[in-house]
Amino acid sequence: MKISNEWLQSWVDHGLTPEALGHRLTMAGLELDAITPVAAEFSGVVVGRVQRVQAHPDADKLRVCEVDDGSGTLQQVVCGAPNVHEGMYAPLARVGAVLPDNFQIKKAKLRGVESFGMLCSAKELGLAESSDGLLGLPHDSPPGMDVRTLLGLDDVVLEIDLTPNRADCLSISGVAREVATLVERPLIPLAITPVPPTITETFPITLEAPQDCPRYAGRVIRGVNPQAPTPLWMRERLRRCGIRSLGPLVDVTNYVMLELGQPMHAFDLAHLHEGIVVRRARVGERLQLLAGQEIELSEADLLIADGRGPLALAGIMGGDMSGVDETTRDVFLESAHFSPQAIAGRARSHGLHTDASHRFERGVDPQLPVQALERATALLLEIVGGQAGPVHDVIAPQGIAQPAAIALRPARVEQLLGAQIPSAQMQRLLQALGCRLESAQTATWQVWPPSFRFDLAIEEDLIEEVARVYGYDQLPRQMPPLQASIRAQDERQVSIHAIRRSLSARGYREAITYSFVDPAIEALLAPEQSPLSLVNPISSEMAAMRTTLWPGLIKAAQYNLNRQQERIRLFETGLSFVPTPQGLQQQAQLAVLVCGPVLPEQWGSAARPVDFFDLKGDLQAVLALAGLEQRVVYQAQTHPALHPGQSARLLLDEQPIGCLGALHPQVQAQLDLPGAVYVFEIALDRLRRSTQVRYQEQSRFPLIRRDLALLVDQTLSADTVINAVRTFAPKEVKDIVLFDVYTGKGLPDACKSLALGLILQDLSRTLTDTEVDAIMAQITQQLAQHLGIRLRG
Known part of the structure; x- marks a missing residue:
């Protein structure tokens, strides 16, 4: 937005230099880009009135003019402008004048006729890129008056870079209202009176x-x-x-x-x-x-x-x-x-x-x-x-949207800004911006924003207005106080930094992608969702709000694969935006994408591509940070974007918290991704709410291992069996290991054999064989009773 300082001053007499005014506007969020003079430098140019025009004796396109320059003596000027005529007022550069680009006016002869000056066009004065003739001046201009003074050419233009939310400043009146508030000077509004009609005609x-x-x-x-x-x-x-x-x-x-x-x-x-x-x-x-x-x-x-x-x-x-x-x-x-x-x-x-x-x-x-x-x-x-x-x-x-009242708490202003701004000053600032206040003597004010401020909707918007008009440079430089209870609660949670460090240590790189995604890719990866479409998208490829973090990671992977980077390890933490009957729900997520070789090319181990279990191992490492590696259940379930035979849903306390697997071959083909691509996504807030792993002393007494060979129904997953054993086992069972799965000859129909190793240990004493036998008997009895599992003979 370009603002003439002279025009602005007709609305508010701000009393500042252009540089000082630009600084005040910038500090208030209306960033100054440039200050530009409205005209190039020139001098010696005055108002001239053309008294007489005669044809040049030796040139058809030239005219000999007598010009009143206010000195009392008419000046003879030869002019070639097609619009010169008697009675015209135009700029006259006298002998000795200096025009833009240091062009000096001297006494001259044009085709034998003397000329004492030059009548000027707007282009010759640096006021236009092109001109068809002389610059006409108002007929009430006094001959001899300096043209710079007449036209106010010592003015400057302030070019202001406005953010999209400040449409109210896309006018002289809007910027003047801001300036009047910032410098605490009265606004001189334009007096607009209705024009009385002189005819009765209207148009439907x-x-x-x-x-x-x-x-x-x-x-x-x-x-x-x-x-x-x-x-x-x-x-x-x-x-x-x-x-x-x-x-x-x-x-x-x-x-x-x-x-x-x-x-x-x-x-x-x-x-x-x-x-x-x-x-x-x-x-x-x-x-x-x-x-x-x-x-x-x-x-x-x-x-x-x-x-x-x-x-x-x-x-x-x-x-x-x-x-x-x-x-x-x-x-x-x-x-x-x-x-x-x-x-x-x-x-x-x-x-x-x-x-x-x-x-x-x-x-x-x-x-x-x-x-x-x-x-x-x-x-x-x-x-x-x-x-x-x-x-x-x-x-x-x-x-027509009607402005709604916004509740503003002065105490909240102090809490967020860390500054004690007097209530009277806050009221004055808001009223100067056009807001209307009620209940201003209570703990919560009711503030109605003006109709021209579309960007004021919540309490934080008003606090931002108070801060920028009060002056960001006036706010304290120390951090506002934090409540100890909040800090203690954060220390009990798994930090995002710990998750990032764990994944980085396993060879991953963090990606930061846009929340706006291509609706076509979103439909491939989450066809059951109806993402929020943007009214004014940046481009067609960023026209919807993501309901999963996978589209951004896939775009990043495509970018790297197209540049011959075969081994991709990416993760991202961010928000997904899921429409629900209660409104748009923002969910913090952790997403991971892997493809290519497991390890960089080397001589020490054979090359092999990454698989489902590599990804699961990385997920287990993240879950271990929160002590969830044994609590999260992997449940086989189809996902529209994942391979039907290589996908699982993650359950915590029987509630879904994420999923993992290989991209579906059809999805992979449509996205033009070479080789298998594996992904997982997990609810970050649920992961962080879990208790961090704490140090526990190792027992100095020997551990005992007992193995169980179990006949299990083919439909039961190993996770189900292990979780059941963990439920039935006493505290002396420290770990459970699945070390063999067998299906084939020698087993009853629709059965499989699972071999589990149970690690038993006590912190205070050595377990006896009798105690261990009793524990094993208790476990096998519970398995038989609840799941129909029996020992394999």
Whole structure:
């Protein structure tokens, strides 16, 4: 956003140098990118009035002019500009003047006629890239007055880089409101008074898409003079803000947009039929834009149309057929409020980016349309004349979001910022920003944000406003105090750093990927989920919120594999976003991806590709940090993205906490991944809530091992049997090892043999054979009773 300092000062007398003002804005979150002079350096250029124009005796394209420069003596100047005429006021560079690029004006002879100076164009003064003739000055300009003073060319332009949430500062009035708050100076608001209609004519307006366009105001103005020149002061302000003058009918709408932040459009009334209709585009419709580009419309496009078809791409650009030009005599002036969701991304989908779409995508105050319409009407009548009809304002109240009260606790402000800001000062800051306060004498305030602040929704937003206006540099530099109970609780949990260190020690590298993913990949990996789609995505490949961390890891793996990196070990910790009936649920997850050889190429061991059990071993190492390696149950279960024979669900206390396995061959083929790829994902918060492993003294008494050969039903998993043994065994059983699985001859039908090794040990004494036999008998009895398992003969 480019801001003229001179224009800004007409709204608030801030009393700061441009550099100091830029610093204050930057510290308040409106980052200053550059300070640029509005004109190049020149001197000795004054207002000249052309008194007489005669033909040059020896050159058809030159004129000999007598110019009043305020000195009392007319100056003879030879000029070749096609628009020079008697009575014209134009810049005169006297002899001795210095123009941009150090061009000095000297007394000269042009084709035999002496010239004492030069009449200048805007280009010659560094005010435009090109010019068709002399720069015309206002007829009330005093001859001899310095042109820099007349035009305020000692002004500077501040270029401010706004974050997307600060659409309210995409105008002079918005920045002025911020500056007035920061420097505690009064804001000088623009006095906008309704223009009384002199004709009764209105033009019909229908809102067929009230959610997309809940407010549309229009006004008929007849008898305008489009040949009237745009005043120099307006052209200059537009130029300084980066907008080219295109004639008074367009210049006024652009000027009001810069001044108030409300985009507007002027239609040629002669080209409108039946009435204005705001609706969605229909399949097959096309529109020729003002820029000359013809676009094919889709049902996602919002249109301004009439009885014959599309007139404009709503909130983006007008159509060529209905645009104003030098023949326009009657105008329909529109000023509307469009929902940001209806405009977001539509300009980009057609390869466009306009000042209007830039504002509407971020949000424009729904209270502005009529104010802007009245302001533009007054300027048009002053510049091009005409007669204005009444304002026709059509509103669909259900489509306009009403600001809701936000609860703000002053104590919470102090807790988050670590600064004691007086309540009266906080109230003053919030009110200066346009907020309305109630219950300000209680522990919790009710704050209503203004209609132009779409970004204020929760308590933390208000606290941020207090902090930035109070001054980030004024906040204490020490850390705010932490409650001991919180710190103690964190120490009991498994830290994310410990998990990261464990995986790094096993050869993994951490990846940090976007929360926005390709909907196509998301559908492959989690087809049972319906991810949240973004209204205004960065690109089509980042159009949905991830419900699993796998898409990001797979994209990272593809990137590395395409660059001949065969051995991939990646992990990521982050949030997934799962839609539920209660709303969007954010879940902290740990995800891992492996593919390629188990070990880097070496002479000490044979090369082999990674498999399911390698991945399971890495998962077991992570679970061991939380003491869960024996509590987590692996349950065979199919997953739509995983191989049906190499996948498992993870259960903790009979509740699912994740899954692991190989990618399904079909998924792998669609993602163009060479070789087998293995992944797992586990709920990070559930993992961290577990108690950390603590030191336990080793027994100094000997351990005893007893083996069991069990006949087990084929449908029972080894995990089920081991967990059952662990449940039935007394505390003396320290470990259980599965060392053999046999199926084949010599076994009853539908049975398998599992060989378990039980390690028994006591901390205080040596176990006797009688005690060990009793323990083994107890275990085998419980297995037979509950699972029908018997010893193998």
